[in-house]
Amino acid sequence: MKREKVSTAVIRRLPRYYRHLEELSLAGTERISSQALSAAMGLTASQIRQDLSCFGEFGLQGYGYNVENLRREIGEILGVNRGHRAILLGAGNLGRALMANFHFDRCGFTLEAAFDVDKALIGQTVAGVPVLDVAELETYLKKHPADVAALTVPGPVAQELTQRLAQAGVGGIWNFTNVELAVPPTTAVESVHFADSLLTLSYMILKG
């Protein structure tokens, strides 16, 4: 599988392909033309062909794509079969919403533990996930290395916790705070910016 020099824009579209193909697969669709896939995704057919060509040869002229094969291949590229392990820092409303309702497993992750400072939460389990004392973070990670940490803590403690996570070898931070995190080059950060999304909607509803 080719992996070099793939642009961020292409990488960001891969999960959308994966999601659409999953829906098609669940709906029993076996094959799809690049035209139909592009119409469903609001992209051009040539854009899709170009995106996928970054990773190898998919689809056949005149046949289109086999939905399940393409879904599996894109899943491979995204790493959904690597047995990734996740922890979560901050078991407040947002953290608990993720713990109770977000399907980590559908993205190939197991959420193994949550951490908080609140004595009332520590020791509880939420949707089967134990809430531990954040003071034990390093001890826990030594025994149970995690690939990714979801960061759903108040902004003022986000950077300090990021440093502790990076030092403990956590390779990816899923950042829900609105803090721009400074990380060493070995740590990846992916931020969910609610404000960017709402501002986009603000633009979309403007009349004239």
Add this chain to the structure above:
Amino acid sequence: MKREKVSTAVIRRLPRYYRHLEELSLAGTERISSQALSAAMGLTASQIRQDLSCFGEFGLQGYGYNVENLRREIGEILGVNRGHRAILLGAGNLGRALMANFHFDRCGFTLEAAFDVDKALIGQTVAGVPVLDVAELETYLKKHPADVAALTVPGPVAQELTQRLAQAGVGGIWNFTNVELAVPPTTAVESVHFADSLLTLSYMILKG
């Protein structure tokens, strides 16, 4: 202000410009070169010049951009000064997280009410916002028209509520469910896809 034929990709970058300029402004930075702005945002300087040229003339050759002016202009384009009104449907963990911690006002929105079916929540206020009975949605909207509704409800009721919102004249749905919502052409949908974000991070942490 020009508004025609601006691509989705450009529109999606505008909130990021706005956010960076807000941070620069708060930090007391008065002017910035397109090179410095582009380095901070991971874009090329020519990309930034091209994006902004969609909306008019900004910046001066050899001077760069006046941070506060550019922030204000992009805010205008995004509609942050239109006095947008928002409601929220679904006062569960995620809904309450948004009510308590998300700064709607920084995006130019006032969150005026939340709606739920849970009798235990109805009548409460969360961070100053009243939780009302969703049965009263239409009655409420007749008296208090809303521009946008944040949808933080369980997937199975998302489409039905979307139809009620669209019929009641709500122009934008901020969709936190993983349901692909069908809407009339007069209604805009902006979805926050947590899974897309985690899958992107999954890709970023893959080694070799």
